[in-house]
Ligand SMILES: Nc1ncnc2c1ncn2[C@@H]1O[C@H](COP(=O)(O)OP(=O)(O)OP(=O)(O)O)[C@@H](O)[C@H]1O
């Protein structure tokens with residue numbers, strides 16, 4: 050079996066700069082993630098981790114630099130186009146659709162369920178019905194896998210923080226993703242759910258998905274990541290395995306001030 | 307009040323009710339399903355009304371006694387379709403800048419200000435639709451079938467309005483239950499997440515804005531053929547507020563509930579007071595109507611921001627999943643059968659939560 054590092058990177062970020070006005074939140078970052086690999090990103094508050102993720106997901110337009118997905122330049126692609134190319138993400142603050150049920154949250158994420166074509170959704174109803182049936186079957190599988198069946202008809206706004214995280218991750222999995230972006234995916238999650246989530250992240254990577262994960266909890270980073278990037282002040286200050294970066298002098302200084 | 311004037315009044319109320327229900331469905335698609343705070347909704351109704359009027363008034367002559375543009379004669383159904391098209395077209399133009407990604411409160415402010423400006427514009431430029439006096443002498447359609455000066459005609463027209471309501475209800479239900487409608491609701495709840503799942507949020511909003519505008523235009527066309535006149539006072543921004551309150555009371559994203567909300571607000575609080583004996587100074591009752599509507603709005607927002615009648619829960623069973631096995635109802639034994647379902651449901655949800 051191939052080790053993750055042997056594969057051509059799925060996503061390549063090159064010399065990326067993201068600014069908010071005069072603030073350079075991301076200041077020349079170059080990273081890449083291979084299929085099946087989990088790249089952990091750590092760093093102090095305000096290091097620019099979420100901004101980096103948003104640039105990769107398309108939520109923020111970078112000032113300069115390049116983002117390639119599967120060798121294709123997607124730097125200027127809108128988020129929904131990137132999503133249709135296999136990018137999914139969770140947000141630092143959970144992003145459930147509160148007044149949709151858990152099941153509907155999954156359904157809307159299904160392939161071809163994004164509603165862009167009024168014609169398909171209404172007049173061309175037969176093809177859409179087939180897509181809906183496929184998505185419903187996949188949603189049912191995921192509900193079973195994540196043990197959320199009893200909650201399927203519950204409005205997402207009524208879920209606990211941890212359950213919302215699960216729904217976000219399940220929504221991503223509805224789409225047969227190539228790249229999954231996770232922004233602090235265990236924050237606010239009860240311990241037993243966190244354990245379940247960590248297993249799932251490994252399982253998702255094992256299925257060939259490239260995972261880019263921002264995480265503050267170092268045990269989670271150690272357990273889940275294949276490789277770790279440490280950011281501070283918008284720049285990468287260390288990169289390597291978990292043990293390697295934790296030995297780094299620069300990292301100790303960044304964390305201990 | 308004599309019998310015939312009551313008959314006249316009732317038919318009028320039924321027509322206005324239908325027109326208001328149409329408007330509420332249009333705005334509910336935009337606001338309830340898509341989260342677009344369209345505070346200029348009434349402008350699109352006006353676009354339909356003016357369009358239908360000038361298309362049937364005929365060319366302006368020296369004896370018209372009113373000034374307007376593009377007067378011509380087209381058949382009634384064509385005029386109605388043109389009214390829809392006018393609402394849709396104006397929505398498309400305004401949507402180009404108003405449906406961009408922006409904060410909802412800015413969007414609300416932009417649309418409200420737009421409504422004020424456009425009204426003032428039509429007041430000022432009398433060459434378009436005769437300014438404040440507005441257009442009059444619009445002929446009642448279908449005169450060859452029923453004598454237009456009878457209450458029989460009024461009732462026939464009321465039936466037509468409600469037949470059109472039935473068609474529009476079918477359409478809005480179909481749209482809102484489709485995957486398109488689900489995507490609309492998703493972006494309403496979290497637009498960045500919807501986009502990150504492949505939804506083209508701007509396109510979705512643009513589409514629903516234009517569809518809502520078409521429904522608004524249609525409602526305006528139907529209204530003007532009944533009233534035979536239309537002026538700038540008919541579409542003050544506060545008319546949009548009344549539609550909002552109808553939706554908040556009747557049910558955000560609930561097209562049946564909206565009928566009830568419209569009845570309460572537009573009929574009970576706006577129309578019926580016209581029947582009551584007037585008291586105080588002239589215009590007091592009118593002003594009180596708006597005070598009541600304002601209070602209703604505040605109460606609705608404070609008590610149930612998602613609408614008094616909730617959005618219908620879409621259950622997974624609808625998509626072919628087996629029914630959920632629910633926890634046996636513990637305390638339900640004493641409950642009446644009618645209440646038991648609701649009780650089980652709550653238990654089911656809570657039971658699920660505690661098992662986790
Ligand atoms: N919308 C914004 N407008 C202006 N500045 C912003 C904005 N979002 C983030 N910033 C700034 O950009 C820098 C990087 O923020 P970012 O959220 O990317 O950091 P982070 O590493 O994710 O931090 P945290 O661990 O707290 O989530 C910070 O200095 C922050 O104050």
Ligand SMILES: [Mg+2]
Pocket residue numbers: 098099100141232
């Ligand atoms: Mg962050």
